[in-house]
Amino acid sequence: MFYDFNLNHPVNIHFGKGxxxxxxxEIKVAGNKAMLVYGGGSIKKTGVYDKITGVLKEAGIEWVDFGGCVKPWYADILKAVDICKKEGVDCVIGIGGSTCMDMAKVIAAGAANDGDLWEYIKGAPRANKGLRIGAIPTYPSGGSETSRGAVVDDQETGGNGTMYGVIPDFSIINPEYAYTLDAKNTAYGAVIAFMQISLNYFTGDSPISERLIEGLLDTIRDSVKVSIEKPEDYQARANQALASIYGTNVMPSLGKSREWVYNVYDYIGIIRRQLGISYRETFSIIFPYWLKAEAKYHGDEIKNYMVKIWGVDANLSEEEAVDEGSKKIIEFYESIGLPMKYNLVAKTMPSKEQLIKATEAEYYDGMMPMNEIVQLFEACMEL
Amino acid sequence: MFYDFNLNHPVNIHFGKGxxxxxxxEIKVAGNKAMLVYGGGSIKKTGVYDKITGVLKEAGIEWVDFGGCVKPWYADILKAVDICKKEGVDCVIGIGGSTCMDMAKVIAAGAANDGDLWEYIKGAPRANKGLRIGAIPTYPSGGSETSRGAVVDDQETGGNGTMYGVIPDFSIINPEYAYTLDAKNTAYGAVIAFMQISLNYFTGDSPISERLIEGLLDTIRDSVKVSIEKPEDYQARANQALASIYGTNVMPSLGKSREWVYNVYDYIGIIRRQLGISYRETFSIIFPYWLKAEAKYHGDEIKNYMVKIWGVDANLSEEEAVDEGSKKIIEFYESIGLPMKYNLVAKTMPSKEQLIKATEAEYYDGMMPMNEIVQLFEACMEL
Structure with missing residues (x-):
């Protein structure tokens, strides 16, 4: 079945060395004052910060710095919103990884809308579109540079949320900015894009989308190996930066229902919080095991993915094919240096009872049965 | 080489049965009065017109009809602009093929900008964005429903031009509307998308774009045969409607320079005018012969296209591979009913001297040498 879709992707993307x-x-469309939202300072070491501020100086654009953003803390966002209002900022630019770009989006929405920002994050309608939003990714991965969502964590309450409807007005994507990424970050960036794109391979018949996905996944798999060995290979970095755009621009999902695949994010959420680890660590480990668990319900689709994407023999039974495919995923991930058991990365390991309790607390209809979820979790970690 | 690109595609596309x-x-974003621009009346026979006006009535939206548009005549556009101004139209909707959608775009620009419309078509800057533009394609083909250009012909002066920067604000694409297309229109629609997408396969190294193109072209080739045999096969019509979007949304060209390939449009222009035939007739016949002619300069790229897209043996020499590939293109086009010599479709056949004279008049640096152009033209027709 080919499902109805909506496609609306208004980001103005400037891609390449220039x-x-x-x-x-892009800034001057809105005005003459920008806020630069960035992380722990790596953009100063790599020279990206100087390049950006050089452009601003030359164009007579003022800016305020908002650096040190390592997690998308709500308290920091509120501070930045205040600064924007006081300083009359016209355009908020997130520079770095998804954290900084996501924060820029929420800051831009908050600065143009009075009222409780947390309510807006939870979905209350906003009267104003928000300040102009720019994104300058230095770490191709989840695709915040072209996505509509922004994740926020509240350090004080432990709450978290995703604000929707915040899409950058423009993105400046220079693949060279990723030259300084180390092997680990390069691998995780590629794998996150790989998995986000993979989810679109299921749930519907849309040969154009499927062929696009096959091309994206093969290219990511080839390019990440090149980037790890030759960090300054432009073609490989460009391939990954382009794949990262596709990872969230919905093109690979056109014609698909995406019905059951998003459940994986709920399993990820439970593990993340219980083990105190990151999204990328959680997703990369659970992915092959989750496919095996879902094969009970969607075996034909998952076998097809293993055959087409992972080169598994089409003559194998569904179970054998899925089993062999998930082994190949684990092998590949390990070959680019990723840990594939939660015990290797967990900040704290819960007991089996704690994990079951946490899962029961978040359980909803549409998830796999509890005993299968527990089996899935046990496959990914020694409890 | 992976080339820099800009990607900005703000059309809100609603795709599917619903x-x-x-x-x-979508209309109410701008106001409460629409103009419907359509062709010779087929949308009334097929019931599409009634479906559209039914929606408008139910929503309390007024409309004015502007039917009978078979060619994008400038005089008709001027009439429609006057009507828009007098009636206070808020949104101009092109329904049908590229002619109606292109006309809607130019009407929308003209109605919101005083001054000489022909100057705007020739590129004079417009002060206002224009009225809201909608597109409801019933004939997937060149992709006007998501493109930035609009072709206009002036019947009185014989002049023609393309207005740029006019992109629909929204498109309503229901693949079912193509069920009533006959075999000939189905074949031409598919082939136009096929060729427009093919041009992006050359000029640069962008494996993601190349794999996307391979998927698009294979899918079009499979689907058009299905649509001709079973006109109401939804999946096949949906594949072609989606391919038509990709045909102009620049995604298949990301990372490509598109340096020499657009010359083909100049050869097409000369033949069109000399033989008095349509864009689709001209392009489909010249395409395989043009590839052969360009192989002298871009043989490696064109051989690669023949191998990857047309299944030609990679061990053949460049010349043999291009020769065999172009034969396969001709065979395929003929198998879906398309005439492959200009003599079969020409309204008037010029003499060789006339054709040379017309070509010399339009010759510019960057075209192939005159004698090679003449050889190309002679390959496509008996003079």
Whole structure:
């Protein structure tokens, strides 16, 4: 079945070695004052910060710095919103990984809308579109540079949420900015895009989308190995930056229902919180085991994925094919240096009872039965 | 080499059997009065017109009809602009093929900008964005429903031009509307998308784009045969409608320079005018012969296209591979009923001297040498 879809992707993307040439004009659409939201300072070491501020100086654009953003803490966002209002910022630019870009989106929404920002994050309608949003990714991965969502964590309450409807007005994507990524970050960035795109392979018949996905996944798998060995190979970095765009621009999902695949994010959420680890660590480990668990319900689709994407023999039975495919995924992930058991990365390991309790607390209809979820979790970790 | 690119695609696309449900809300963004631009009346026979006006009535939206548009005549566009101004139209909707959608775009620009419309078509900057533009394609083909251009012909002066920067604000794409297309229109629609997408296969190294193109072209080739045999096969019509979107949304060209391939449009222009035939007739016949002619300069790229897309043996020499590939293109086009010599479709056949003279008049640096152009033309027709 080919499902109905909506496609609306208004980000103005400038991609390539010359992308930064468009920054000043993009800011000036809104005004003459920018806020730069960035992380722990790596963009200062790599020279990206100087390149950006050089462009701003030359164009006579003022800016305020908002650095040190390592997690998307709500308290920091509130501080930045205040600064935007006081300083009359016109355009908020997230520079770095998804954390900084997500924060820029929420700051832009908050600065243009009075009222409780947490309510907006939870979905209350916003009267104003928000300040202009820019994104300058230095770490191709989850695709915040072209996505509509922004994740926020509240350090004080432990709460978290995703604000929707916040999409960058423009993105400046220069694959060279990823040259300085180390092997681990390169591998995780590629794998996150790989998995987000993979989810679209299931749930519907859309040969154009499926062929696009096959091309994306093969290219990511080839390119990440090149990038790890030769960090300054432009073609490989460009392939991954383009794949990262596709990872969230919905093109690979056109015609698909995406019915059951998003459940994986709920399993990820439970493990993340229980083990105190990151999204990328959680997703990469659970992915092959989750496919095996879901094969009970969607065996034909998952076998097809293993055959087409992982080169598994089509003559194997469904169970054998899924089993062999998930082994190949684990082998590949380990070959690029990723840990594939939660015990290797967990900040704290819960007991089996704690994990079951946490899962029961978040259980809803549409998840796999409790005993199968527990089996899935046990496959990924020694409890 | 992976080339820099800009990607900005703000059309809100509603695709599928339920797409029309979004029409009223899309119009109401701008106001309460629409103009419907359509062709010779086929949408009345097929019931599409009644479906659209049914939605408008139910939503309390007024409309004015502007039917009978078979060619994008400038004089008709001027009439429609006057009507829009007098009636206070808020949103201009092109329904049908590229002619009607292109006309809607130019009407929308003209109605919101005083001054000489022909100057705007020739590229003079427009002060206002224009009225809201909608597109409801019933004939997937060149992709006007998601493109930025609109072709206009001036019947009186013989002049023609393309207005740029006019992209629909929304498109309503229901693949079922193509069920009533006959075999010939189905074949031409598919082939136009096929060729427009093929041009992106050359000029640069972007494996993601190349794999996307391979998937698009294989899918079009499979689906058009199905649609001709079973006109109401939804999956096949949906595949072609989606391919038509990709045909102009620039995704297949990301990372490509598109340096020399657009020259083909200039050869097409000369033949069109000399033989008095349509774009689709001209392009489909010249395409395989043009590839052979360009192989002298871009033999490696064109051989690669023949191997990957047309299944030609990679061990053949460049010349043999291109020769065999172009034969396969001709065979395929003929198998879906398309005439492959200009003599079969020409309204008038020029003499060789006339054709040379016309070509010399339009010759510019960057075209192939004159004698090679003449050889190309002679390959496509008996003079």
């Amino acid at each position: 992308a930064l040439n468009y920054l000043a004009d | 797409a029309l449900n979004y029409l009223a809300d």
